Amino acid sequence: MAKVEIKVNGVRHARNVEDRTLLANFLREELGLTGTHVGCDTSQCGCCTVHVNGRAVKSCSMLAIQANGAEVLTIEGLAKNGKLHPVQRAFSECHGLQCGFCTPGMIMATVGLLKDQPNPTEEEIIHGLEGNLCRCTGYINIVKAVKRSAKLLRGGKR
Amino acid sequence: MYALNYVRPKSLAEAAKFLASHPEAKLLAGGMTLVPTLKQRLARHSHLVDIAQLRELRGIEVKDGKLAIGAATRHHDVAISAAVKKAIPALAELAGLIGDPQVRNLGTLGGSVANNDPAADYPAAVLGLSATVVTTKREIAADDFFRGMFATALEEGEIIKRIVFPVPKRAAYAKFHHPASGYAMAGVFVVVTAQGVRVAVTGAGPGVFRWKAAETALAKSLKPAALDGAALKVDDFNEDIHVDRAYRANLVRVMAKRAVAKLAARGR
Numbered sequence: 001m002a003k004v005e006i007k008v009n010g011v012r013h014a015r016n017v018e019d020r021t022l023l024a025n026f027l028r029e030e031l032g033l034t035g036t037h038v039g040c041d042t043s044q045c046g047c048c049t050v051h052v053n054g055r056a057v058k059s060c061s062m063l064a065i066q067a068n069g070a071e072v073l074t075i076e077g078l079a080k081n082g083k084l085h086p087v088q089r090a091f092s093e094c095h096g097l098q099c100g101f102c103t104p105g106m107i108m109a110t111v112g113l114l115k116d117q118p119n120p121t122e123e124e125i126i127h128g129l130e131g132n133l134c135r136c137t138g139y140i141n142i143v144k145a146v147k148r149s150a151k152l153l154r155g156g157k158r
Numbered sequence: 159m160y161a162l163n164y165v166r167p168k169s170l171a172e173a174a175k176f177l178a179s180h181p182e183a184k185l186l187a188g189g190m191t192l193v194p195t196l197k198q199r200l201a202r203h204s205h206l207v208d209i210a211q212l213r214e215l216r217g218i219e220v221k222d223g224k225l226a227i228g229a230a231t232r233h234h235d236v237a238i239s240a241a242v243k244k245a246i247p248a249l250a251e252l253a254g255l256i257g258d259p260q261v262r263n264l265g266t267l268g269g270s271v272a273n274n275d276p277a278a279d280y281p282a283a284v285l286g287l288s289a290t291v292v293t294t295k296r297e298i299a300a301d302d303f304f305r306g307m308f309a310t311a312l313e314e315g316e317i318i319k320r321i322v323f324p325v326p327k328r329a330a331y332a333k334f335h336h337p338a339s340g341y342a343m344a345g346v347f348v349v350v351t352a353q354g355v356r357v358a359v360t361g362a363g364p365g366v367f368r369w370k371a372a373e374t375a376l377a378k379s380l381k382p383a384a385l386d387g388a389a390l391k392v393d394d395f396n397e398d399i400h401v402d403r404a405y406r407a408n409l410v411r412v413m414a415k416r417a418v419a420k421l422a423a424r425g426r
Contacts, residue, residue, distance in 0.1 A: 019161070019163050
């Protein structure tokens, strides 16, 4: 067993878990943060994307103990004071989803992408979301939502 | 995943000592291959020795015509590094083509090279650029390092510290990636130095290899068309669900031509 201490969405959590516990399972089962989805469980689909120390990672392919001492941001941590994050708002406004299963991962990947490239071209958006799959194939509106996200973030409007 | 124990040594010396006394332990860096492999129960280790955060293994430095990159440096950090872009732009480009952004945020140079996946990108750069693999025990030339599918010259308990790339005159990488996994179905790294031309191929054979007929052809004429007649031995090429040998051989030739075409735009 390992003692894992992680700051998730600004709140410090400590749990004793098996060393082999994946970060995705730690978030979902230990902390009840089920917004992080497990889709393929083979590091292809990106539904489990969260940020560890500010970088997007697939939480199904990382042990919770690897993130010991780190700061983790999940989809639940994006909205502030009941107000959606601009990327969440853009996905809603552009209907950047169909069934919605991939959406938390898409949004976390988009937040990461826009941190590196605040004004991406369509090609850069497609390349930047390569780690995320939408099985409904709703990519057209997802790309639109990323463009709108970039605009909202650059404008600083909430 | 089978049960295991995780340890995070505070120094490289501590990591090496731990490995020496625990024969079933395995080094963990980014874990982008190791963790999925463990999840599928294709491997079983008593301990994972996490060296990803060791400062001794981080960093990028250019000195005396050589670019040194610490083994635990993430693909993303290589891709965006101004020093790498200036010294060997093809290497930064290659790092930005590995897997996907989430993989590049965790995966490391040393991990990729030590694993030597036959479809990984970095081995093509290390072999093409005639880099030196610096370990806790010695320095290994790229030509002696890669030993075929998932095999390297590394001994038990030997840890890669950094990789030192001589800065070439010009270099370029072209890759046909598998759309789902991001791995190379064929990737060709072409390098021009004062000594001549080197061509390293990944994704096609049982491991990264030098395409010597192409090197000879390009030494005479550094143009894509020079590769038309270059002999390519395909007996041991991978055949899988995706493509057969002949198709892969064609991909190698086309990627090599694209890389050579890119060289022209990269004059220095």
